[in-house]
Amino acid sequence: xxxxxxxxxxxxxxxxxxxxxxxxxxxxxxxxxxxxxxxxxxxxxxxxxxxxxxxxxxxxxxxxxxxxxxxxxxxxxxxxxxxxxxxxxxxxxxxxxxxxxxxxxxxxxxxxxxxxxxxxxxxxxxxxxxx
Numbered sequence: 001x002x003x004x005x006x007x008x009x010x011x012x013x014x015x016x017x018x019x020x021x022x023x024x025x026x027x028x029x030x031x032x033x034x035x036x037x038x039x040x041x042x043x044x045x046x047x048x049x050x051x052x053x054x055x056x057x058x059x060x061x062x063x064x065x066x067x068x069x070x071x072x073x074x075x076x077x078x079x080x081x082x083x084x085x086x087x088x089x090x091x092x093x094x095x096x097x098x099x100x101x102x103x104x105x106x107x108x109x110x111x112x113x114x115x116x117x118x119x120x121x122x123x124x125x126x127x128x129x130x131x
Contacts, residue, residue, distance in 0.1 A: 014114050021111075021118035028119075029126025 057063045108116050 017112065017115040018118035021115040022122035025119035025122025025124075026126035026129075027122075029123040030129055031126075032123070033127045033129070 054063070054065060058065050104116070
């Protein structure tokens with residue numbers, strides 16, 4: 001009887017943080033989706049107005065715009081933002097120069113894989129929720 005209770009305690013110790021983090025992740029993902037929807041709409045309107053103004057000023061002769069140079073700069077910025085490199089240190093731990101990856105690795109070390117996995121899964125489910 002004592003062995004079954006200890007196994008149950010081990011399962012609860014793993015599942016409780018996973019479940020709690022999953023619920024927190026779901027709520028966070030749902031809220032993030034609602035916030036990003038508003039942010040994207042405002043950003044699209046702002047960028048559209050900026051480029052319309054830029055086109056108009058170029059048409060009127062106030063400014064000269066090198067569109068090819070602007071396009072290559074935007075491409076380089078987007079490429080550098082997505083390019084993330086990882087390395088493994090002498091102890092076999094995953095390292096990255098990227099601050100987001102460092103933050104995730106630090107979080108895993110502090111709260112454990114089950115809580116981070118539960119939060120990540122819940123975040124994705126809340127973000128992808130329909131209606």
